[in-house]
Amino acid sequence: MSIYYKAPVRDLCFVIEELIGLQDYVGMEGVEELDAELVSAILEEAGRLASEEWAPLNSSGDRQGCVLENGQVKLPDGFIEAYKSFTEAGWNGINAPVEHGGQGLPEVIASATQEIWHGANMALALAPMLSAGATELLAQHGDTELQQRYLDKLVSGEWTGTMDLSEPQAGSDLGQVAARALPDETGDSYRLFGQKIFITWGDHQAAENIIHLVLARTPDAPAGHRGISLFLVPKFLVNADGSLGERNAVFCDSLEHKVGIHASPTCTIRYGDNQGNGAVGYLVGELNRGLNHMFTMMNEARHKVGVQGIGIGERVYQGALAFARERVQGRRPGGKESVPILGHPDVRRMLMTIRAQTEAMRALALVSAAYQDKALHASDSEERAAAQRRVDLFTPVVKAVASDWAVDSASLGIQVHGGMGFVEELEAAQLWRDVRIAPIYEGTNGIQAQDFTLRKVLKDSGETLEAVLGEIEQVVAELRADSVVSDLGARLKEGVGTVRESTRYLLENQEDPFVSLSAATPYMMQAGCLFGAWQLGRAALVARAVIERGGDGDGFYTAKLHTARFYMRHILPRVHAYTPAVCGGSDELEAIEERHW
Amino acid sequence: MSIYYKAPVRDLCFVIEELIGLQDYVGMEGVEELDAELVSAILEEAGRLASEEWAPLNSSGDRQGCVLENGQVKLPDGFIEAYKSFTEAGWNGINAPVEHGGQGLPEVIASATQEIWHGANMALALAPMLSAGATELLAQHGDTELQQRYLDKLVSGEWTGTMDLSEPQAGSDLGQVAARALPDETGDSYRLFGQKIFITWGDHQAAENIIHLVLARTPDAPAGHRGISLFLVPKFLVNADGSLGERNAVFCDSLEHKVGIHASPTCTIRYGDNQGNGAVGYLVGELNRGLNHMFTMMNEARHKVGVQGIGIGERVYQGALAFARERVQGRRPGGKESVPILGHPDVRRMLMTIRAQTEAMRALALVSAAYQDKALHASDSEERAAAQRRVDLFTPVVKAVASDWAVDSASLGIQVHGGMGFVEELEAAQLWRDVRIAPIYEGTNGIQAQDFTLRKVLKDSGETLEAVLGEIEQVVAELRADSVVSDLGARLKEGVGTVRESTRYLLENQEDPFVSLSAATPYMMQAGCLFGAWQLGRAALVARAVIERGGDGDGFYTAKLHTARFYMRHILPRVHAYTPAVCGGSDELEAIEERHW
Known part of the structure; x- marks a missing residue:
C-alpha cells in the first residue's frame, strides 16, 4: 500500500514568507541568517525524514501498537530507530536555547516542522511534543542545578520528558490532584507516592532515561489548586557527573486500550514501590505554585495540539485526493465514460472542505507562532506585550478549531473513500481514529x-x-x-x-x-x-x-x-x-x- | 461495566400516537386492533429483549469480532443465541405478510422496533435488516415457486438473506457489475461465477441457510445497468419438500477488517468452486431488470439506515448522560463543591445537541414510515400516490441526515466522556466507530x-x-x-x-x-x-x-x-x-x- 505523505513545504513556505514575512526575524537573536532559502531547505529536509522514515511506520505502528511486557513498554517495530534518526539530526531541539544544544530557531519554523512530524506519524510525534513541554517547564522554572543535570539531554532527545497531571479524579479539574510528595530528611529531594493516568509516552525504550514532570501535594499544603507543586521524577536517578544511577520507583502499571494513536504508549504511572519506598523527585520552581508553572507552558502545548490537527488534515487531504484520482466510478453528466471520482462535484466539495479547513488553520497557527516569536524577541516591550495578547487570544482557537476541524476532515476523508474508507486497509480510518484525541487532551475544546x-x-x-x-x-x-x-x-x-x-x-x-x-x-x-x-x-x-x-x-x-x-x-x-x-x-x-x- | 440501553419507548409512543396518530390505522387491513396500549406493549417487549439480551453483547461482540475458520464464519459468543431469541419471539417478520408467517404490522411499528434493535446492538441488527431486504425483493419480484420455497423461512428468520451488489469495480456505479450467470441446460436455473465484496452477514452459523440475492449478467446481456439481472443463490440448495440439499458453490473467501461493527461479518463472496462449477442460482423477476427490481426495495433499506443512525444516537445520549451524571469534576460559577459535569453549561449543550438531533430525526423517520403505510394501504389511489411522493422525498433525507448526525452525535458522546471517551473501556468510542458506516452504505450520503x-x-x-x-x-x-x-x-x-x-x-x-x-x-x-x-x-x-x-x-x-x-x-x-x-x-x-x- 503506498504511503501518502509529502510535507506541504510549498504552502508552509507561502505562509511563512508571504503572509508573515521574514523581515521581523532579521537581526533577531540567534536567527540572523534566516531567509527564504534557509526556511525552505529546513522544511524540505524535515519533509524528507518524515516521508522516508516516519510516514511508512504510521500504519504498521497502528496495527502493532504498544505492549507492556514485564513492566516495560515495547514500542512497535521501527519506532526506536525512527526516533533516533530524528534526534540525531537535531530536530528535537529545533527551537531550544543554543546554550543547551538547541538550534535556537524561531517558533514559526518549529511549528512548521511539528506539523510535518504529526502529518507523518502522529503517535511518534507525541514523544518530542511531550518532551518539549517538560523541557520548557524546566527551562523556565527549574533551578540551575536541575537545568544543568537534565536540560541538555532533554534538548538533544537522548532523554524524553512526560507531563504527569491527570489522576482518576483530577482531569479537567487539576485542583483535585492527590499524589503526595514527602520531603526527604536531607531537604534536597522528595519522595513521591500516588498514581497518574493518561501519561503519554510514560514509558518506552527509545531513550535512556525518561524525565517525568509531576504534579503532587506536599504535607500540609493548602487544599485545591493552591496546594500543588511540581516535581521532576527521573526514571533513572542521575549522578552528579551526568551518568545514570539506580532505577527510581516510578513504574508503568498498565497501558490504555485506545481508539487511536495505538503506537503512542499511554500509561498509568505509579510512584512508589511495593516496599513502601516513594519515587525520588525534585521540586521544580516554587512550592505550591505547580499549577501556575504548568500554565506558563500550557499555551505552547495547546498550540501544538492545533498544529497536530493541521498535520493530520494535510495527510487526510493527500490520501483522499490520491484515492479520488485513482478510483474510477460513475460518469459526469453528458459523459459516456466512467471517470475518476475527482471529476464529481460532490467529491470535489469534500476535498475542498478538507483543504480549506486545513490551509486556513495552518495560516492562523503559523501567524500565532510568529506572534510567539515577537512576544519573546521584539525589541520594544509594548510590542512584546501586544504580541503576547495576540498569542493568548489565538491559542485556544488554534487548539480547538483546528482539532475539531481535523476530526471533521478525517471523517470526510473516509467518506471520499466510500466503502474503502471503513475498512482498515487504507489509512483513512486510522487518521480519523488517531486525531479524535486532539479535541480532548491539553484541555478539552x-x-x-x-x-x-x-x-x-x-x-x-x-x-x-x-x-x-x-x-x-x-x-x-x-x-x-x-x-x-x-x-x-x-x-x-x-x-x-x-x-x-x-x-x-x-x-x-x-x-x-x-x-x-x-x-x-x-x-x-x-x-x-x-x-x-x-x-x-x-x-x-x-x-x-x-x-x-x-x-x-x-x-x-x-x-x-x-x-x-x-x-x-x-x-x-x-x-x-x-x-x-x-x-x-x-x-x-x-x-x-x-x-x- | 454497566450497559446503558433502555429503549426510548416513551418518545417512540409519543411520535406514533401524538405526532402521527393511530386513527389512520384503524380498519387498515391486518391491523384492526392497533391502539395505544398495543403499540406501547409491543415496544416495551422489544425493549426488554433489547436491553436484556442484545445490548449486553454489544461491547463483547466488538472486542471479539468475527473470525473466518476453515471457510466458515464464527460469530462472537452469544450472538447465535441472541438472534434465535429474536426470531423465536417473531420479531423478524414484524411487518411481513401474515400469509408467510409475518405479523403484518405497519411500517411505523416496524421502524420503531428497528430503532430499538440498532440501539441495542447494531452489528447484530444488521442480520435481520439485510434479510428484510432480500425478503422484500423476493416478495415483490419472485415467482410463486421461489416464494413458496424461500419466503416463509426468511420471514421467520430461520434463514437469513443477503444483498450481493458491490464488486471491486462496481460500488456506487452498479452498472459496472461483472459477475456472470450462465443458463443451465434445463433452463430452470443458472450457474453463477464471480466475486462480490462488502457482503453484510454474508456467512455465519446463526441460521440453517443463507439466501443470497445477487446481481449478475447473463451472456449477451446489454452492457451497463440495462444488462443486469437478479438471482437467488442459496448457501444450501433447497429440495422440493423444503428440506436442505447439498452445499451450493458460494463461499466466503475473506472478512473485511473494519473500523466498526466488528460483530457483523462483512464478507467477500465467491460464486463457483475450484473445479469450475458455478453456484446454482434462480432468476428473480425479469431478465435484465435486476437493477430496477433492486431499486424498488432501496427506499426501505435507506430508510432503515437512517433509523439505525437514530438508534445509535439514542444509545450515545444515554451513555453520555449517565457518564455526565456520575462524573464529578469542576465547580459551577459561585459554587464551592465539585459537581457532576451535567451541571456545566457546555456539557448540557453537547447532550442537548445529541438529543435534539436524535429526536428530530426519530420523528421525521416515523412520519416517513407512516407515509409508507399510507402509500401501501390507503383506500384512495390518489392518497396512496401522494403518500408515496412524500416517502420518496423524505427517504434520502432520513438516510443521509440521520446518519450524518449520528456520527456527529457519537463524536459529541466521546467528547462528553473526556479522556474516558478515547479509551475503549466504555462504549463511547465503539458507537462512533460502528455508526461511521451509515453515511457510506446503501448509497453514500x-x-x-x-x-x-x-x-x-x-x-x-x-x-x-x-x-x-x-x-x-x-x-x-x-x-x-x-x-x-x-x-x-x-x-x-x-x-x-x-x-x-x-x-x-x-x-x-x-x-x-x-x-x-x-x-x-x-x-x-x-x-x-x-x-x-x-x-x-x-x-x-x-x-x-x-x-x-x-x-x-x-x-x-x-x-x-x-x-x-x-x-x-x-x-x-x-x-x-x-x-x-x-x-x-x-x-x-x-x-x-x-x-x-
Whole structure:
C-alpha cells in the first residue's frame, strides 16, 4: 500500500514568507541568517525524514501498537530507530536555547516542522511534543542545578520528558490532584507516592532515561489548586557527573486500550514501590505554585495540539485526493465514460472542505507562532506585550478549531473513500481514529472555549479581539477594491459584523457567568471561522498580486484563490449559524431540571 | 461495566400516537386492533429483549469480532443465541405478510422496533435488516415457486438473506457489475461465477441457510445497468419438500477488517468452486431488470439506515448522560463543591445537541414510515400516490441526515466522556466507530443528496417539497399564535424561507446539471435541518397543549419543549450557513484544474 505523505513545504513556505514575512526575524537573536532559502531547505529536509522514515511506520505502528511486557513498554517495530534518526539530526531541539544544544530557531519554523512530524506519524510525534513541554517547564522554572543535570539531554532527545497531571479524579479539574510528595530528611529531594493516568509516552525504550514532570501535594499544603507543586521524577536517578544511577520507583502499571494513536504508549504511572519506598523527585520552581508553572507552558502545548490537527488534515487531504484520482466510478453528466471520482462535484466539495479547513488553520497557527516569536524577541516591550495578547487570544482557537476541524476532515476523508474508507486497509480510518484525541487532551475544546470567551475576550473587554477585527476590516477593504475578489470581501465583512455583534452581546451580559459559559463553544467556533477567513482573505490578496504580475507559473496562487473562494462560501457562513446560540442567554440550558434529562 | 440501553419507548409512543396518530390505522387491513396500549406493549417487549439480551453483547461482540475458520464464519459468543431469541419471539417478520408467517404490522411499528434493535446492538441488527431486504425483493419480484420455497423461512428468520451488489469495480456505479450467470441446460436455473465484496452477514452459523440475492449478467446481456439481472443463490440448495440439499458453490473467501461493527461479518463472496462449477442460482423477476427490481426495495433499506443512525444516537445520549451524571469534576460559577459535569453549561449543550438531533430525526423517520403505510394501504389511489411522493422525498433525507448526525452525535458522546471517551473501556468510542458506516452504505450520503435534489425535487418541479413547506407554514402560524413558543415559529419561518429560496435557485438553474450536483449535499442538509425543525415544532405544539391542560405529570412534555427550543436555536440556524454553497453555482468547483489539486 503506498504511503501518502509529502510535507506541504510549498504552502508552509507561502505562509511563512508571504503572509508573515521574514523581515521581523532579521537581526533577531540567534536567527540572523534566516531567509527564504534557509526556511525552505529546513522544511524540505524535515519533509524528507518524515516521508522516508516516519510516514511508512504510521500504519504498521497502528496495527502493532504498544505492549507492556514485564513492566516495560515495547514500542512497535521501527519506532526506536525512527526516533533516533530524528534526534540525531537535531530536530528535537529545533527551537531550544543554543546554550543547551538547541538550534535556537524561531517558533514559526518549529511549528512548521511539528506539523510535518504529526502529518507523518502522529503517535511518534507525541514523544518530542511531550518532551518539549517538560523541557520548557524546566527551562523556565527549574533551578540551575536541575537545568544543568537534565536540560541538555532533554534538548538533544537522548532523554524524553512526560507531563504527569491527570489522576482518576483530577482531569479537567487539576485542583483535585492527590499524589503526595514527602520531603526527604536531607531537604534536597522528595519522595513521591500516588498514581497518574493518561501519561503519554510514560514509558518506552527509545531513550535512556525518561524525565517525568509531576504534579503532587506536599504535607500540609493548602487544599485545591493552591496546594500543588511540581516535581521532576527521573526514571533513572542521575549522578552528579551526568551518568545514570539506580532505577527510581516510578513504574508503568498498565497501558490504555485506545481508539487511536495505538503506537503512542499511554500509561498509568505509579510512584512508589511495593516496599513502601516513594519515587525520588525534585521540586521544580516554587512550592505550591505547580499549577501556575504548568500554565506558563500550557499555551505552547495547546498550540501544538492545533498544529497536530493541521498535520493530520494535510495527510487526510493527500490520501483522499490520491484515492479520488485513482478510483474510477460513475460518469459526469453528458459523459459516456466512467471517470475518476475527482471529476464529481460532490467529491470535489469534500476535498475542498478538507483543504480549506486545513490551509486556513495552518495560516492562523503559523501567524500565532510568529506572534510567539515577537512576544519573546521584539525589541520594544509594548510590542512584546501586544504580541503576547495576540498569542493568548489565538491559542485556544488554534487548539480547538483546528482539532475539531481535523476530526471533521478525517471523517470526510473516509467518506471520499466510500466503502474503502471503513475498512482498515487504507489509512483513512486510522487518521480519523488517531486525531479524535486532539479535541480532548491539553484541555478539552470546551475548556478552550471557556478560556477564549472568559479570559481572552471578556476579561480584556474585547480589546485585543477588536484590534484583530480592525485588521480584518483592512483586508475587507483591500478585497473589495479588487473586482475579482470583491465578493470575498463582502462575505468577510459580514463575518466581522457577526462576531462583533456576538462580542457586544457577551460583554453586555458578562455579569452572568452562565451566559458566557453557555455561549462559549459556539462563540469560539464563530471566531475560528472568521480568523481562518481572515488568513485566506490575506492569502487571496497575495495571490491576486502574483497572478496579476504573471508570476503564477505553477498555478499555486490560482489554487490558493480557489481555496479562499471556497472557504468564503462553504465554511465562513457557518458564523451565522452560531449566532442564535451565542446570543440566546443561558435560560434554555439552565431550565432543564433533573427529570427532564 | 454497566450497559446503558433502555429503549426510548416513551418518545417512540409519543411520535406514533401524538405526532402521527393511530386513527389512520384503524380498519387498515391486518391491523384492526392497533391502539395505544398495543403499540406501547409491543415496544416495551422489544425493549426488554433489547436491553436484556442484545445490548449486553454489544461491547463483547466488538472486542471479539468475527473470525473466518476453515471457510466458515464464527460469530462472537452469544450472538447465535441472541438472534434465535429474536426470531423465536417473531420479531423478524414484524411487518411481513401474515400469509408467510409475518405479523403484518405497519411500517411505523416496524421502524420503531428497528430503532430499538440498532440501539441495542447494531452489528447484530444488521442480520435481520439485510434479510428484510432480500425478503422484500423476493416478495415483490419472485415467482410463486421461489416464494413458496424461500419466503416463509426468511420471514421467520430461520434463514437469513443477503444483498450481493458491490464488486471491486462496481460500488456506487452498479452498472459496472461483472459477475456472470450462465443458463443451465434445463433452463430452470443458472450457474453463477464471480466475486462480490462488502457482503453484510454474508456467512455465519446463526441460521440453517443463507439466501443470497445477487446481481449478475447473463451472456449477451446489454452492457451497463440495462444488462443486469437478479438471482437467488442459496448457501444450501433447497429440495422440493423444503428440506436442505447439498452445499451450493458460494463461499466466503475473506472478512473485511473494519473500523466498526466488528460483530457483523462483512464478507467477500465467491460464486463457483475450484473445479469450475458455478453456484446454482434462480432468476428473480425479469431478465435484465435486476437493477430496477433492486431499486424498488432501496427506499426501505435507506430508510432503515437512517433509523439505525437514530438508534445509535439514542444509545450515545444515554451513555453520555449517565457518564455526565456520575462524573464529578469542576465547580459551577459561585459554587464551592465539585459537581457532576451535567451541571456545566457546555456539557448540557453537547447532550442537548445529541438529543435534539436524535429526536428530530426519530420523528421525521416515523412520519416517513407512516407515509409508507399510507402509500401501501390507503383506500384512495390518489392518497396512496401522494403518500408515496412524500416517502420518496423524505427517504434520502432520513438516510443521509440521520446518519450524518449520528456520527456527529457519537463524536459529541466521546467528547462528553473526556479522556474516558478515547479509551475503549466504555462504549463511547465503539458507537462512533460502528455508526461511521451509515453515511457510506446503501448509497453514500452524496448519492442520497443527488437523489433528493435531482430526482425528488427538481424532477418533480419542487411540488412535493412545496406542499411540505406549506404544511410547515401552518405549524409556523400555530407556533406564532402562542406567545410561549412564538419565537420558535419565527425561526421556523426563516427556515422555510431559506429552503424555498434555495429551491427556487435550483429550479431556475436546473438546465445545468453541474449546478444541481454542486449544491446537492448542502441543499439536502438544509432540507433535513428544516424537516427536523418542523417535527419538533409540531411536538412543541402538542407539548404546549398538554402542559396547558395540566397533563405533564412526569415532565415529558416540558422536556420536549426544551428539546424543540434548543433545536430551533442551535441546529435549525445551520440552514442559513448552507445558502451560499447552494446558491453559488458550479463554477467554483468546476474551475479547479488538475494542477490546482
